Amino acid sequence: MTHHPTHREAQAAAEVGKTAVRRSVAIGMCVLFVLLLVSLFGWELLHRRADGMRGGTYLLDATQGLVRSVGHFPSQVASGGLWEGLGQSNHELKTQLTVLESGLKMEAPWRLPLLTPMNRGLSGVLGASNANVYMGKEDWLFYGPALRHVLGRSVVTASPDAMEVLLAFQETLAARGIALVIVPIPSKVSLYPDRLSGRVQADVVPRNQGYTAWMEAYRAAGGVAFDPTPALMEARAAGAAYLRRDSHWTPQGVDYSAKALADLLEERVDFSENARRIYRHGKPETVAYPGDLATMLYPGEASGTPMDEVVIAPVEDGDGVPWEPERGSEVLLLGDSFTNIYSQAALGWGTGAGFAEQLSLHLQRPVDRIAQNDHGAYAARHRLQASVAQGEDLLAHTRVVVYEFAVRELSWGDWKPNRHMVPAAGNVAPRAPDGAMTVSGHVVARSLPPAPRSVPYKDCLISVLLEPESGDGEKILFYAHGMVDHQWTAATNWRVGDRITVSLTPWADVPHDLESLNRMDLEGEALHDRTPWWYPEGGKVVTLIDPDTPPPVSEVMNHRESLSALITRKEEAGEMVISGQAEWLYFVPALRSLSVGEFWGAAAPAVSRARNAQWADPLPAIIDFHQQLVTANITLLLVPVPTKAAVYPEHLGAPLAEGVEALAGSQGAHRRVLEVLRESGVSVVDLQPLFESLPDNTLAYCKTDTHWSPAGAALAAREVARVIRELPGVALPERERFRRQDETLNIQGDLAVLAGRTEAAETLPFGRVGREEGGQLVPVMPDRDSPILLIGDSHNLVFHAGGDMHATEGGLPDLLALELGMAVDLVAVRGSGATTPRINLARRGDQLAGKNVVIWCFSAREFTESVTGWRTIPVIP
Numbered sequence: 001m002t003h004h005p006t007h008r009e010a011q012a013a014a015e016v017g018k019t020a021v022r023r024s025v026a027i028g029m030c031v032l033f034v035l036l037l038v039s040l041f042g043w044e045l046l047h048r049r050a051d052g053m054r055g056g057t058y059l060l061d062a063t064q065g066l067v068r069s070v071g072h073f074p075s076q077v078a079s080g081g082l083w084e085g086l087g088q089s090n091h092e093l094k095t096q097l098t099v100l101e102s103g104l105k106m107e108a109p110w111r112l113p114l115l116t117p118m119n120r121g122l123s124g125v126l127g128a129s130n131a132n133v134y135m136g137k138e139d140w141l142f143y144g145p146a147l148r149h150v151l152g153r154s155v156v157t158a159s160p161d162a163m164e165v166l167l168a169f170q171e172t173l174a175a176r177g178i179a180l181v182i183v184p185i186p187s188k189v190s191l192y193p194d195r196l197s198g199r200v201q202a203d204v205v206p207r208n209q210g211y212t213a214w215m216e217a218y219r220a221a222g223g224v225a226f227d228p229t230p231a232l233m234e235a236r237a238a239g240a241a242y243l244r245r246d247s248h249w250t251p252q253g254v255d256y257s258a259k260a261l262a263d264l265l266e267e268r269v270d271f272s273e274n275a276r277r278i279y280r281h282g283k284p285e286t287v288a289y290p291g292d293l294a295t296m297l298y299p300g301e302a303s304g305t306p307m308d309e310v311v312i313a314p315v316e317d318g319d320g321v322p323w324e325p326e327r328g329s330e331v332l333l334l335g336d337s338f339t340n341i342y343s344q345a346a347l348g349w350g351t352g353a354g355f356a357e358q359l360s361l362h363l364q365r366p367v368d369r370i371a372q373n374d375h376g377a378y379a380a381r382h383r384l385q386a387s388v389a390q391g392e393d394l395l396a397h398t399r400v401v402v403y404e405f406a407v408r409e410l411s412w413g414d415w416k417p418n419r420h421m422v423p424a425a426g427n428v429a430p431r432a433p434d435g436a437m438t439v440s441g442h443v444v445a446r447s448l449p450p451a452p453r454s455v456p457y458k459d460c461l462i463s464v465l466l467e468p469e470s471g472d473g474e475k476i477l478f479y480a481h482g483m484v485d486h487q488w489t490a491a492t493n494w495r496v497g498d499r500i501t502v503s504l505t506p507w508a509d510v511p512h513d514l515e516s517l518n519r520m521d522l523e524g525e526a527l528h529d530r531t532p533w534w535y536p537e538g539g540k541v542v543t544l545i546d547p548d549t550p551p552p553v554s555e556v557m558n559h560r561e562s563l564s565a566l567i568t569r570k571e572e573a574g575e576m577v578i579s580g581q582a583e584w585l586y587f588v589p590a591l592r593s594l595s596v597g598e599f600w601g602a603a604a605p606a607v608s609r610a611r612n613a614q615w616a617d618p619l620p621a622i623i624d625f626h627q628q629l630v631t632a633n634i635t636l637l638l639v640p641v642p643t644k645a646a647v648y649p650e651h652l653g654a655p656l657a658e659g660v661e662a663l664a665g666s667q668g669a670h671r672r673v674l675e676v677l678r679e680s681g682v683s684v685v686d687l688q689p690l691f692e693s694l695p696d697n698t699l700a701y702c703k704t705d706t707h708w709s710p711a712g713a714a715l716a717a718r719e720v721a722r723v724i725r726e727l728p729g730v731a732l733p734e735r736e737r738f739r740r741q742d743e744t745l746n747i748q749g750d751l752a753v754l755a756g757r758t759e760a761a762e763t764l765p766f767g768r769v770g771r772e773e774g775g776q777l778v779p780v781m782p783d784r785d786s787p788i789l790l791i792g793d794s795h796n797l798v799f800h801a802g803g804d805m806h807a808t809e810g811g812l813p814d815l816l817a818l819e820l821g822m823a824v825d826l827v828a829v830r831g832s833g834a835t836t837p838r839i840n841l842a843r844r845g846d847q848l849a850g851k852n853v854v855i856w857c858f859s860a861r862e863f864t865e866s867v868t869g870w871r872t873i874p875v876i877p
Helices: 007-016 023-047 058-071 073-080 082-106 111-126 144-151 160-174 211-220 229-238 251-268 292-297 299-304 355-363 379-389 525-529 559-572 588-595 601-607 618-631 656-663 669-679 688-692 710-725 750-754 812-820 836-844
Strands: 133-135 141-143 179-185 279-281 285-289 308-312 315-317 331-335 367-371 400-406 437-446 460-468 476-484 499-506 518-520 577-579 585-587 635-641 739-747 762-773 776-779 788-792 825-828 853-859
Touching (some): 141 292, 160 211, 179 251, 251 308, 251 400, 331 355, 355 367, 367 379, 379 400, 559 656, 585 588, 585 750, 588 669, 618 669, 618 853, 635 669, 710 762, 762 812, 788 812, 788 836
Parallel strands (some): 331 367, 331 400, 635 853, 788 825
Antiparallel strands (some): 133 141, 279 315, 285 308, 437 460, 460 476, 577 585
């Protein structure tokens, strides 16, 4: 049956069925799109290494990863069949897309410069939101996880463990005659739905669909719960219950809720009359802050975000002394950031007027407090249980535990079970001895803080487990600053296996505001039994060393720690060059490669810059390439070029030079890995002792460039040629006579350019190599048919390729030809010499036919700094 379009269908087809775009508009849009892509690549190139100095861009690396994952599909189908190949290819593609997305979110240099104005434009013009912050009416902001809790699936099914854990906690406390009262703080949207949508009335209180049923079941099981919603509604009617641009309640909301809770406690708890105290409000204070949600939404210019103001009333005792939590009180408050706000300075809203303070005021009784920002489902509860297990019975005189947590924890919280039963009164383990200590050891485990500005809290502590070098082998658990004011500290650079020296103080002696900071604890039940320590220098370590104004050596607690601190500060500032003495310049990534410690095996993913963790370890790729060559009767000669700082640490200036010298010595990781490779059968040339043996008037490196000097390259060529001549079974053709012509060379080093010292010039002794023909010196060109193949990075191109490589006819390929009496084949790239040269070899398709020796020469920093990593490449299938 033939369908005849109706009049409306014909009209629709005529009006929207065809879209006409002028050719000029189409070309203009295409050009604009291409320019945008190119500009992003260019922007990133300004922030990353280029031409042998700063590697490729993140976008390029990620795009190459995607292309490779698609390119693997035919081989995966050939080896495992269509369906298995599809599955493998899809998994690899998803992994690469995740890596790309993660990098664009956290590492792309345009993230902050673009994110803030884009968010400001989208939110201001379109009212658009993002995953963490939702835009409401009249500039109100709402926390994404809290909103999704209200709109999401029932808490009865979302968090079935919460009720079981809370009832078990109540039973444990009841065994000691202590009551438990839980206080779930409702989400802002429950109190202000009309500020999110104009279609909702102000007196409606939206909740999670299962919250009422959950609360009824909890109370039916004997649990006691205080719902502050009615008190908060009163606070809203009297002024405001929640902050406009922050995720927390107002001082008024805190005060109304604390009063209602105090009334409930007075009814249910048999308090001691002699425990009463006099508390009162002190002088009101006005506090201004943008709000945590505004800071998250506009991370690049939080300081320019409009301020909101509140008036807080700090609590003091009858003598006018500011309120403090009191150990041994009959009331113990466990809480999260809703307890800490107006009490912890790090949250930005002042001190002395938080939930514990107001509860104490309305009870006219002292209150003890354990509160930690974030992780309300377990953090404070586990800290209580850990303190008891460590010998401090905080419950000895407690009559009621008030457990406050954000209600969203019922949807998203990690309701870990009670790891430790609270001991009976009097059954308390002895405490560890007091006093500070300094200890050296190796990092066994450490946690990491969240990504800066990804959470509402600007400060965070991390946990470190240290195995001392001396003593009874008992591991030490300590805390340190991991993030301060939305910036990671150098303590986050510690890796498992690193040797560090730290001065620690007892955790029991730290100020209360530190106890309440967001903290990333290590997993493991046994860790909660340990008495923790505190590393007070953790937040300052980023500024321990400054080459311009170096501190005394006594302040440098550990060489690797101090070098990591300097590198962190330089990288955060976007600086890639460190200025030494007498015009010496050093490359920051090269120094970082010395600071990370062991970088192979299990330690590799934690310290490598490789985008893909499976390519972080250099040893599998090197050994695989060696074994491929062995099957073809070809010898691999590995020539890692030591970093400039490893050979000339003294020009960094004290005390940095002392630390670098120790890290670059015979026990340094760059030297030890050579022995590991030799044990695997790889022939290795260690150039560092040779460079260090040069007389003072002959420099192995350029002062203002990342590369070796012509003298350094000549010494390397002589040593490599000597080793090749001594290799068994390697027959070289008859020598050809070449000549070297000495002269001087003026260069502008790549480090000088990076540092903006465009006027700096360096004069170097230089020699050109060539054949004598008709009185002229003719360059020795690389020979594809040569039995000697040289591969690697820009150390093989400097003084050979011209242009940004400074000169021609005097680089390593030319100098090897002079020493060996024959031209060599060359496959070298600007950038990382780790993987790309072997890819280029594989693309040749000749399986290295006719080669006797492959010289793999690359900067030693590439062991850890190659963003493309160390892939195994089938050069000889």
